[in-house]
Amino acid sequence: MTEEIISVRGLAKSYGKKEVVHPLNFSVKRGEILSVIGPSGAGKSTLLRMLDTIEPASEGEIILFGEKVTKHSAHSLRNRMGMLFQKTVLFERTVEENIALGLSYRFVSREETKKRVTEALESMGMSEYAQRSSRTLSGGEGQRVSFARVLVTKPEILFLDEPTANLDPVATKVLEEMILHENRVNKTTIIINTHDQAQGQRLADRVAVMMNGEFVQFGSADEVFYHPVNESVAKFVGIQNIFTGVVRNGNAVSGGVVFCPAPHFPDGIVQIMLRAEDISLSKTEVPEGRISVQGRVVSAERSGAFLNVMVDAGCIFLVICPFRQTGDTYVPGEIVQIAWRIAAVHFAKAV
């Protein structure tokens, strides 16, 4: 069950002279969840629409289930796939009729349709909604119904285009669970677009970072989140402390701060990255086995359950710590110790 279910070679899309998706090459294995993360306008939606064969590619080829996508094969290939959009699309009919729509397009028998729709509603705990008009649903319910409409067609590949972007946190969680359930139970292959990097991390086996129509990084979630290839990826995956520094005499240095030993890194200019939550902050003691520097508090502000502290220690660091853990408060001008583990520091070649 590890054959390549999606394989893409030189796939590109242009609108007029503007190339929105630059030639891409990648493949996805059966049962895998690939998350495509990236800022709005990076070409993620266009990519998914091309993969779902509802938008023709400008160049390159797509191979689905071992079969090349052509004008003639698209319809039968699409029978085995489904797609969910960011904007909830419900037709002005009952919930039941909405869910049945894809089956009616496939000329599935009335009894079978009834059976699948009833099952779908039951599994979502929405049986009593069957006869309700789709217009009476909340955002989360509507998106679940849209998802059920796709699931009843029993897709082998699912394309999810920012499915939770318009939902509140609770509804997002419910839908994420439905997505994971579909993957775990039915072994459905899933490609999900999201601009929420944490969602990508939660759901995906592999993550592709798409920026300006290109995959700038493709790897496991940990690789992307802890070892971003460049500054823009680092910023996108939420690394707040990024410094331009140098490697000299086996140490990575920026602003007079020695971040960590870098014995295997060639001398030269580098980007030094450190996640704000990987830095510890204290007024007195320095934990063992860590790099530590002394600094001065620039500002400290609450952000929900966390305290965001800016510390000037040669470079300006952002440190995030749980507010209630120590109960400490920090005032600007105060002298503090910040520390981090050597392994928390990540370098990328400066461009």
Added chain:
Amino acid sequence: MGEITDGFLEAIMLIVTMNPEIMEIAGRSLYVSIIATFVAALIAIPIGALIYYYDFHGKRAVINIVQTLYALPTVIVGLLVYLLVSNSGPLGSLKLLYTTNAMIIAQVVLVSPLIVGLTIAALSGLDKEMKYTTMALNARAYRAMMTLVREAKYAVLSAVVLAFGRAIAEVGAVMMVGGNIRHFTRTLTTAITLNTSMGEFATSIALGIILLTIALIVNFGVNILQHHHGRMKDD
């Protein structure tokens, strides 16, 4: 002044007493325009849906031409259909000239562009994702178009009602191909033209009141539909 007042009073009498000839003319007008609008809708809504659904080169130009045809002069339509159905024309053998059928054909030609154009506009008013959803659910093109037209039904319906309004108010084309023959092809508009030129103002005014009433009802209908459509969009 007296002539107009007298005309009005007599006109109201003609309507209240349901003067047979006036009723016959009003009935024929309604018949011709309703049938023409219905046939035009059957042809034009699918064409509008096709133009909306498919992306092709020159799509913008086609839509521009359709929109230009909204203002197609009625006498040009009259001339075209006349040439088509006259004895020496391609449909001459069907003996359609000076029949209500010829009038229906003329009105179909006249209002079809309006329905095509407004159907495209109605469908373009839907979310782009709606079209994508029908495609992603793997609908054949005709099923997708049916779903989308159904979804835009209020806007499409108001296009049809508007087309009916243009059909029933039109005089040039029906005059040319119908001939304004009494008891046969005389409609509200052609009758008003004739009676006014003959100085029969009372009859003209009576017919005018009926025509205006129909126009008001049509406008009222469009308003209700658009209101409904607007409310749907707000939700």
